[in-house]
């Protein structure tokens with residue numbers, strides 16, 4: 314048997330010997346290193362928690378109501394314990410049960426525990442809904458009846474976990490079950506404190522509509538992250554006074570005890586029929602839908618009406634020269650194996666990269682950024698299509714690719730709320746003109762712009778991309794990328810030293826004003842057939858936001874490489890892969 318019983322956070326009977334070997338912060342094995350732990354499944358394919366995107370949730374009529382046994386009994390709480398990772402409430406053995414709710418069989422409830430952020434109102438739920446993290450989350454953990462712990466973690470649905478979000482209220486009434494429960498929180502670890510108050514699980518969740526929930530198959534969210542959990546995440550949060558919620562970090566001394574979001578990797582999230590999927594999330598680019606770009610400001614948590622929005626029109630003449638805008642250093646941009654998967658979001662085609670593989674620095678950014686994903690904006694399938702987001706002197710290019718990078722020292726949550734938390738690189742894409750001859754003279758093809766090279770061909774990476782577009786024609790579909798495909802090859806030999814720089818926003822809701830924009834002057838030239846494949850394969854077109862007012866912002870520009878010898882510059886700016894960099898540094 315490969316499972317080490319000692320590392321199960323579930324088990325109430327077995328001492329948690331792994332407590333000192335993993336952590337959320339401040340030790341060697343933080344979440345990104347959990348996969349390295351002995352017997353760990355944390356690097357697997359169906360990990361939890363996940364971000365639940367309402368847009369991609371599928372209703373499932375078989376997700377009916379739950380049946381609970383003894384959830385209303387006020388005699389089932391045994392003890393509360395701080396295990397160094399969370400506050401866990403232990404239930405009496407074999408008294409609490411649940412079934413129904415689309416689960417196969419009956420589950421015996423053994424404990425519940427919490428995930429939270431810090432005392433500075435930093436939220437700490439594990440699951441997020443449309444990217445929103447709630448202040449806190451409670452997990453009620455049950456094991457399939459009749460299975461031992463060892464058997465349960467080997468069964469793909471051996472464990473049923475119920476997740477409840479919390480919302481902080483200003484409610485004055487503190488004489489409720491939550492103030493009784495929080496009174497038992499303790500910073501001393503591994504000491505079981507008996508719960509004398511008479512509290513039931515129902516007392517804690519009474520206001521939540523238990524027919525409204527999401528369902529997906531995932532894992533434990535602590536090592537060994539066994540992929541044995543049928544997750545139920547309730548849509549409605551438990552509402553508790555914010556002072557009581559703060560007791561969790563204050564009294565336990567534990568902060569930010571939640572695992573970061575894991576990739577769905579093609580998994581589906583289902584919802585019970587009662588879940589109301591909010592229409593507010595149905596934003597679009599077209600003018601004939603409910604939330605067209607001019608109405609994005611009305612969406613919840615929207616920044617789209619702010620004063621540093623993107624995209625913008627760049628007036629080349631008015632751009633201010635800035636000597637500090639030097640060359641970029643790219644790490645692993647030429648690696649052909651860092652794209653994890655490609656997905657059709659209904660708004661774009663997005664390629665998501667291996668976490669932490671690609672990096673970006675230099676270019677006057679002042680921080681190291683790690684590359685998360687890249688995606689495309691396009692117009693129609695006509696030969697003169699215009700679909701870029703940025704425009705230069707009011708000229709709109711056929712397409713634009715955005716390479717999205719997050720400051721390496723910040724979490725994604727922090728980055729989208731920091732003024733320069735994200736760095737996005739924008740490249741225009743246009744058709745290469747097909748030249749008839751390779752002669753050095755220009756007089757023959759006066760209609761054709763002379764700055765387009767004659768040797769453009771469809772490279773391997775563009776071929777791979779076009780193959781994958783075939784595979785993701787339905788909205789929401791996602792395919793693992795196994796063919797060789799690199800960003801460096803998609804961009805070709807475009808000049809990386811000449812660019813514009815300004816402070817702006819994400820160009821899709823919630824339009825967070827957290828982006829340092831780099832818009833490259835030279836466009837990527839591709840075979841014309843590659844431009845039309847985006848609208849043709851996906852079935853949607855004109856996926857770009859109109860340009861936004863500058864509101865007095867300045868746009869800066871690289872000084873223009875006249876002074877430096879081009880050969881030296883090239884050496885500095887070449888895609889530096891990790892294996893080569895020590896050589897270059899010497």
Ligand SMILES: *[C@@H]1O[C@H](CO)[C@@H](O)[C@H](O)[C@H]1NC(C)=O
Pocket residue numbers: 382383386388389407408409
């Ligand atoms: C419910 O809990 C009570 C004690 O609180 C226990 O006696 C009873 O057996 C439990 N019911 C079931 C069905 O387990």
Ligand SMILES: *[C@@H]1O[C@H](CO)[C@@H](O)[C@H](O)[C@H]1NC(C)=O
Pocket residue numbers: 415416417470543
């Ligand atoms: C219930 O069993 C079916 C058939 O084996 C399976 O497809 C489904 O995922 C199971 N659902 C849960 C929640 O365990």
Ligand SMILES: *[C@@H]1O[C@H](CO)[C@@H](O)[C@H](O)[C@H]1NC(C)=O
Pocket residue numbers: 500501566
């Ligand atoms: C635990 O709490 C006690 C009393 O509130 C406090 O004196 C002590 O410093 C705390 N210990 C830790 C390790 O936080």
Ligand SMILES: *[C@@H]1O[C@H](CO)[C@@H](O)[C@H](O)[C@H]1NC(C)=O
Pocket residue numbers: 732733814815816867869
């Ligand atoms: C962007 O904003 C940051 C922080 O306010 C500032 O330091 C920086 O100079 C701005 N950059 C540009 C290009 O405006």
Ligand SMILES: [Zn+2]
Pocket residue numbers: 426427428452534
């Ligand atoms: Zn948990």
Ligand SMILES: [Zn+2]
Pocket residue numbers: 688689690715820
């Ligand atoms: Zn974009």
